[in-house]
Amino acid sequence: MSVSHLPADVDAEELVDRLSRDGAVIVDHLAPPELLNRIGDELAPSLAATPMGPDDFSGRNTRRTGALIARSPASRELVMHPLVLAASARFLGHATNFQLHLTQAIAIGPDSPAQPIHRDQWAFDFFPFPAGYEVQCNTIWALTDFTEANGATRVVVGSNKAEDRLRFEQEDTEPAEMERGSVLVYSGSVYHGGGANRTDTVRTGINITYNLAWLRQEENQYLSVPREVAETLPVELLRLMGYARGAYALGYIDDLRDPIDAVRPGQGAVGFSAH
Numbered sequence: 001m002s003v004s005h006l007p008a009d010v011d012a013e014e015l016v017d018r019l020s021r022d023g024a025v026i027v028d029h030l031a032p033p034e035l036l037n038r039i040g041d042e043l044a045p046s047l048a049a050t051p052m053g054p055d056d057f058s059g060r061n062t063r064r065t066g067a068l069i070a071r072s073p074a075s076r077e078l079v080m081h082p083l084v085l086a087a088s089a090r091f092l093g094h095a096t097n098f099q100l101h102l103t104q105a106i107a108i109g110p111d112s113p114a115q116p117i118h119r120d121q122w123a124f125d126f127f128p129f130p131a132g133y134e135v136q137c138n139t140i141w142a143l144t145d146f147t148e149a150n151g152a153t154r155v156v157v158g159s160n161k162a163e164d165r166l167r168f169e170q171e172d173t174e175p176a177e178m179e180r181g182s183v184l185v186y187s188g189s190v191y192h193g194g195g196a197n198r199t200d201t202v203r204t205g206i207n208i209t210y211n212l213a214w215l216r217q218e219e220n221q222y223l224s225v226p227r228e229v230a231e232t233l234p235v236e237l238l239r240l241m242g243y244a245r246g247a248y249a250l251g252y253i254d255d256l257r258d259p260i261d262a263v264r265p266g267q268g269a270v271g272f273s274a275h
Contacts, residue, residue: 001157003176003184012086015185019091019137023160023190024176031078031181036143038074039206043105046071047204052109057116059194061109067224068103068206069233069241078141079103079208080237087185088137088210096247100240101136101211102219105143106194107204108151114196117156117168120209121188123218128164129189136188138209141181146205148175151197153184153205159191166191213246230263238263 004018005026018025046065053059068075078084079100092098121127121135129135146152154173156162168191175195176184186192188211197203211217221241222230230238238244243260245251253259258268 002174003155003157005178010083012083012090015083015087016090019087019185019187020160022157024155024157024184024186024192026176026178026182026184027083028182029179030081030083030183031141033181035074035077036181039072039078040143040204042072042074043068047105047107056113057118059108059112059115061112062194063105063107063109065105065107066103066219068105068208069221069237070225070229075103075206075208076233076237078139078206079240084137084139084183084185084208085240091134091137091187092210092212094133095212095214097213097244098137098210099213099217099242099244099246100221101138101209101217102207103224104207104219105204106140106207107202108194108197109202110197110200112151112194112197114151114154114170115193117154117170117173117191117193119164119189119191124215126165131161134187134189135215136209136211138186138188139183139207140186141183141206141208142178143180143204143206144202145180146176146178146182146184146203147199148177148195149197150199150201151195151203152177154193154195155186156191160187160189162191170196213242213244214250215246217242227263233263235260235264235267
């Protein structure tokens with residue numbers, strides 16, 4: 001079964017229904033070209049300075065550039081995209097709240113082999129979450145076209161319902177081919193991996209993921225985004241980055257203060273509650 005496509009005007013309910021069924025779905029042409037151009041221009045110096053991956057999993061001919069909120073103001077529009085946030089809230093609605101998990105530009109260079117097939121939720125020390133209990137809602141936005149030849153993400157469609165710690169080979173997967181500006185939305189439970197780039201061009205995607213707020217973030221947003229930058233950001237983005245309590249009482253500062261007070265004094269409340 002191939003990865004299905006939905007139009008840009010899809011609502012969050014239909015998107016989540018497809019995501020829950022297949023573990024992955026593509027929304028076509030959701031980001032406008034001018035936004036992608038700005039992101040590409042802003043990230044170009046950081047991508048050029050990023051070393052290649054140190055191992056086969058991260059990709060020895062792949063650059064992974066993080067801290068996008070600090071490095072690319074335009075990328076914040078992807079982080080805060082209304083459809084993605086609405087879908088994440090619905091998909092992860094069994095928990096009190098969710099947060100930004102990571103931001104990363106992934107540039108797979110020519111002649112790169114395929115990434116091993118995996119579940120993103122294995123990052124949580126391979127904890128065996130109950131079947132059907134989703135902990136991540138993930139996106140990868142196509143900054144360039146994604147084709148089977150240039151390393152489109154490979155997905156085992158429907159494997160979000162499979163047992164944990166299974167092993168899949170490349171022939172078990174389907175390429176998530178999509179045009180520039182489209183976005184692949186996928187669960188932390190679906191088996192997938194970056195594809196092999198057999199072309200002479202770089203395949204670049206913007207990986208932005210969200211997880212339950214009671215779990216640790218993969219990218220440390222508080223250190224990735226300098227305080228002087230954080231102080232300029234909207235409260236809604238700051239809370240998504242983690243300047244909020246996770247669930248009932250996780251993450252408060254000193255005398256039961258809301259962590260938003262660290263960068264927006266007077267904006268938070270004292271005591272145990274979630275925002």
